[in-house]
Amino acid sequence: MDTASQPVQLGPSTPSLVHFSGNSKDFFGIWIVNLLLSIVTLGIYSAWATVRTKQYFFSNTHIDKHRFEYLATPIQIFKGRIIASILLVIYLFFTHYFPLVGAVLAVMITFLAPWLINQSFRFNMRMTRFRNVRFNFKGSYGGACKVFLLMPILCVFTMYLLLPWTLKKMDEYLLTNIKFGDKQFSAKLSTSKYLSALLITLLSSFAVIPLFIAGLFVAGSNVEDSPKVLMTLIPAYIACMYLLKAIYQAIIRNHVFNSAEIKDIAQFHSNLSVTRFAIVEVTNILAIGLTLGLAYPWAKIRKTKVLAEATAVTLMPAAKDIIDTMDSTESSLGDEASNLFDVDVSLT
Known part of the structure; x- marks a missing residue:
């Protein structure tokens, strides 16, 4: 049993388990309506769908009977999505008809990526x-440029020897720039932990190679029978990728949560089972594929419950004295632009 399910005394307060009360039946109803209305409205309703989905998950996630709230409005999302879509169309137009201009725009987008990352996190945090x-979220362009542009380049020139340190600095940047009211998050992450997570994931990848060999035998020795081979190997490949990703994410999630705190306000705990999380991730993606996507709500709820059950938070008495310094107005442009331009960076 996860130790997160057995709270122990850690200082002035007892850890409170994160509880998720959502269920597959309710979320399936929300998801299918969102999907159908988004199709009928040619994607316009997708902004409302995004808000409905996030509000459902936030309102069903609570700590010590206090629920999370998602404050963004569909109009905020819709406006940001329109502007980001226009920018994407302009980029694709120049890339197709004026390749030189498109190349210049690609370079500009590369240097815009740190801003997009900051804006995306800032919008989601403020909402x-x-x-x-x-x-x-108080990240700066210079800080984001350093960890998301310069460090990855250094990784390439060092034949990825600096990858564990780079991944640690990325998570550290995102986490330590988050604020809860007027209080800053802090964390002491370990490069060696990232190295061990990568090595475990790498060794696991060697173990799954026989699955592909077995897949070839199952599909038949005649490689000219390509449809049969593809139907066997593609699901196996996808399942293996989700398996490896889950192994790395579970190890790093535990490390990040157990290292994070808001001084004198909260401590975070995670005891996510690597084996359990990997099984959930692999079976979820296979179920989604076999049902042509209809199992997505069930898979989403299932994964969220597993993560919640492995998580606890120790709230200190001073938590009640935190001051809310935010206003409710914020643009979603950075968040939507980062999605459209495939700038996808998240805290593990």
Whole structure:
């Protein structure tokens, strides 16, 4: 049993388990309506769908009977999505008809990526509220440029020897720039932990190679029978990728949560089972594929419950004195642009 399910005394307060009360039946109803209305409206309703989905998951996630709230409005999302879509169309137009201009724009987008990352995190944090206090993100362009542009380049020139340190600095940057009201998050992450997570994932990848060999035998020795081979190997490949990703994410999630705190306000705990999480991730993606996507709500709820059950938070008495310094106005442009331009960076 996860130790997160057995709270122990850690200082002035007892850890409170994160509880998720959502269920597959309710979320399936929301998901299918969102999907159908988004199709009928040619994607216009997708902004409303995004808000409905996030509000459902936030409102069903609570700590010590206090629920999270998602504050963004569909109009905020819709406006940001329109502007980001226009920018994407302009980029694709120049890339197709004027390749030189498109290349220049690609370079510009590369240097715009740190801003997009900051704006995406800032919007999502400001739209999140817990105990009537909003989160915030105070990352700078220079800081984001350093960890998301310069360090990855250094990794390439060092034949990825600096990859564990780079991944640690990325998570550290994102985490330590988050604020809860007027209080800053802090964390002491270990490069050696990232190295061990990568090595375990790498060794696991060697273990799954026989699965592909077995897949070839199952599909038949005649490689000219390509449809049969593809139907066997593609699901196996996808399952293996989710398996490896889950192994790495579970190890790093535990490390990040157990290293993070808001001084004198909260301590975070995670005891996510690597084996359990890997099984959930692999079976979820296979179920989604076999049902042509209809199992997505069940898979989403299932994964969220597993993560919640492995998580606990120790709230200190001073938590009630936090001051909410945020206003409710914020543009979603950075968040939508980062999605459209495939700038996808998240805290593990």
